[in-house]
Structures are given as C-alpha cells and as structure tokens.
Amino acid sequence: MSVFRETSLILECPKCETINYLDPFTFWNFKGKIKCAGCEAVWAYELVNGTRTGPPAPAQGPHDKMPGYAQSKDWKSITDPAKVNKGPQAREDFQGKPIPITKSKRGKPVSGAPLKPEDLVGSRPKAFAK
Ligand SMILES: [Zn+2]
Incomplete structure (x- = not known):
C-alpha cells in the first residue's frame, strides 16, 4: 500500500501500480473513465475540486481521458502519445509560431x-x- 493511493490527482493503478498523474487543468472537476498508461485498464474515477470522491473502480472501455503523464513502478516515465494526453495548449490553434x-x-x-x-x-x- 502506497501513500499515492490516498491522494487525488495521482491515480496509482490498483492493477499494475503505474502512477498516473492527472494534470489539474483538465482533471480538476472530472467524472469519467481513465485509461491506465501502464496496463491499459480502464478505471472509473471522479474528482471534485481536485479531490477524489473515492478509489478508482474497475470499468469497461472506451475511456474518456488518458493521464497527463505517467510513471512506471520502477520510475520510468511514460510519455508515449498513445498512452498519455498531450499537454493543454494556451491556444488550441497554436502551430508552433505566432499567427x-x-x-x-x-x-x-x-x-x-x-x-x-x-x-x-x-x-x-x-x-x-x-
Ligand atoms: Zn495499470
């Protein structure tokens, strides 16, 4: 049992123990299904003002969102765009240089x-x- 399980914006996968970081910008008020970046299990999770209402519950896909960043049990970062969300952009239409x-x-x-x-x-x- 890890202290991460009791915190809210950090979802430690009960199955594979991958630590899924839920970025506060997009997960502050959230109710839906999150796909674990480690084992691709889908979890139902609810956050109100950045505080979780309960532990993750197993759910069936499809998922609503992926974590913003994830880390495996042996501290290897998971940044594969197929497994974690892209960072939120200040301007959705930003192309890499000013318009x-x-x-x-x-x-x-x-x-x-x-x-x-x-x-x-x-x-x-x-x-x-x-
Ligand atoms: Zn997992």
Missing part, C-alpha cells in the same frame, strides 16, 4: 505580421502612413 495579424480584436491596425517592401511607404507600413 500573423494586421488587425486587433477591436479592428484597429497593429503591426503583427512580417512586412514586404510593397507594404511600405518609405519606411512606414501603409496601414499607419495616412
């Missing part, structure tokens, strides 16, 4: 995009040179 914009949310012109020589008047962007 060029020329207008703000309020419709005002902003300098948020690379400029080509034909967009310039002298050294000023056309949007600002009136």
